[in-house]
Amino acid sequence: MVSIILLISLVVFLIFNMPVGIAIGLATLLSLVSGDSISLASVPQAMINACDSFPILAVPMFILAGDLMGAGGVSKRILDVCNVFFGRITGGLAIVTVLVCMFFAAVSGSGPATVAAVGAMVIPTMVELGYSRSFALALVATAGTIGVIIPPSIPMVLYSVSTGSSVVSLFMAGIIPGIFIGCMLMLYSYVFSKKHGYTGTKEPFDKAKAFKAVWEAKWALINPFIILGGIYFGIFTPTEAAAVAVIYAFICGTFIHKELDAKLLFKTLATSCCTTGTILVILSCASAFSKVLTVEQIPQLITETIIGITDNKIILLLIINILLLIVGCFMDQTPAILILAPILLPVATSIGLDPVHFGLIMVTNLAIGFITPPLGMALFVAARVGNCKLEVVLKGIIPFILIMVGCLMVLTFIPEISMFLPNLLK
Numbered sequence: 001m002v003s004i005i006l007l008i009s010l011v012v013f014l015i016f017n018m019p020v021g022i023a024i025g026l027a028t029l030l031s032l033v034s035g036d037s038i039s040l041a042s043v044p045q046a047m048i049n050a051c052d053s054f055p056i057l058a059v060p061m062f063i064l065a066g067d068l069m070g071a072g073g074v075s076k077r078i079l080d081v082c083n084v085f086f087g088r089i090t091g092g093l094a095i096v097t098v099l100v101c102m103f104f105a106a107v108s109g110s111g112p113a114t115v116a117a118v119g120a121m122v123i124p125t126m127v128e129l130g131y132s133r134s135f136a137l138a139l140v141a142t143a144g145t146i147g148v149i150i151p152p153s154i155p156m157v158l159y160s161v162s163t164g165s166s167v168v169s170l171f172m173a174g175i176i177p178g179i180f181i182g183c184m185l186m187l188y189s190y191v192f193s194k195k196h197g198y199t200g201t202k203e204p205f206d207k208a209k210a211f212k213a214v215w216e217a218k219w220a221l222i223n224p225f226i227i228l229g230g231i232y233f234g235i236f237t238p239t240e241a242a243a244v245a246v247i248y249a250f251i252c253g254t255f256i257h258k259e260l261d262a263k264l265l266f267k268t269l270a271t272s273c274c275t276t277g278t279i280l281v282i283l284s285c286a287s288a289f290s291k292v293l294t295v296e297q298i299p300q301l302i303t304e305t306i307i308g309i310t311d312n313k314i315i316l317l318l319i320i321n322i323l324l325l326i327v328g329c330f331m332d333q334t335p336a337i338l339i340l341a342p343i344l345l346p347v348a349t350s351i352g353l354d355p356v357h358f359g360l361i362m363v364t365n366l367a368i369g370f371i372t373p374p375l376g377m378a379l380f381v382a383a384r385v386g387n388c389k390l391e392v393v394l395k396g397i398i399p400f401i402l403i404m405v406g407c408l409m410v411l412t413f414i415p416e417i418s419m420f421l422p423n424l425l426k
Contacts, residue, residue: 072253
């Protein structure tokens with residue numbers, strides 16, 4: 001009865017568009033009041049313990065680092081470099097957009113932040129050069145999802161906290177898949193541009209111009225190598241790397257690029273604080289929610305039910321992927337990971353999946369949720385940045401969803417793509 005009240009009340013609250021964190025917290029409270037399996041006094045303790053974690057410090061730090069990078073002119077300089085080398089190709093600006101999103105992903109860890117930072121720069125230019133607005137917006141929204149796959153990744157940190165998996169291994173698992181997805185998006189952009197006559201800049205390659213662009217962007221270009229290199233070579237932990245990223249972003253934006261003044265700094269801090277506060281509310285309430293699920297043995301029940309359907313590994317993986325794709329349409333990544341990771345991980349490990357590989361599958365699934373309505377956060381961000389209605393973005397998003405689902409299937413059934421780098425640590 002406690003479990004039924006817990007799950008039904010959560011669904012009802014979400015249907016009535018209640019904020020996710022509040023919905024999770026109220027559903028947990030209702031279930032506890034209706035039963036006596038868990039003391040109410042233990043709930044605040046569980047909520048505090050969820051936030052009182054050293055790895056969790058990486059979340060607000062990476063959020064702030066990404067916001068400072070966007071405000072401090074880093075993304076603009078990366079765009080200039082990519083445009084110098086690839087802007088002449090057919091569909092050059094579309095390809096450059098994907099490249100910039102991939103590079104910005106390596107410093108932000110957030111999908112919506114990547115869409116906002118890159119979209120504000122490239123969408124007006126793409127439309128000016130003749131690209132259809134629906135294609136440009138859909139491309140930016142989809143490329144932005146790479147922000148949660150290529151490390152550092154905030155959802156991977158949350159998955160690590162909720163399952164006890166290694167953050168370093170998860171980060172390494174995201175590198176090749178992120179590049180693979182980016183290459184598929186660039187390939188489609190080239191084919192689409194070829195078909196519709198979207199040419200490049202037609203400017204000849206200029207070595208002096210290329211050198212100038214690279215030199216001006218040198219501090220932005222070495223940033224991922226400092227952050228990720230420091231993690232992989234054991235110089236600092238992922239949490240310490242997040243703090244280093246904040247300091248580096250502040251120095252670049254304030255003293256090197258000189259685009260981050262006091263007014264913009266406080267605005268950036270306010271934005272980061274709002275995002276962090278939302279995540280921490282969800283995290284603390286989801287911890288209490290997970291405690292009830294564990295006591296009521298819901299994960300074991302779901303594992304037995306799913307495995308009882310079939311013992312075929314391929315079918316089970318398809319079931320898990322379909323479930324996560326559906327969840328991604330209606331729930332943000334943070335609560336989805338914090339609630340579903342502890343539930344589905346036993347199912348995944350029972351059929352022989354490595355927890356790190358499953359984490360990559362889960363993050364990729366939920367990244368697709370960024371571009372699938374009705375939630376589709378990246379769609380709303382792209383529409384806002386492009387100053388148009390959501391329907392314009394939706395008109396061009398279907399091919400990109402199909403590409404992302406195709407990449408997901410490849411990553412699901414060829415684990416070597418994700419596990420090659422993590423296996424080097426063993």
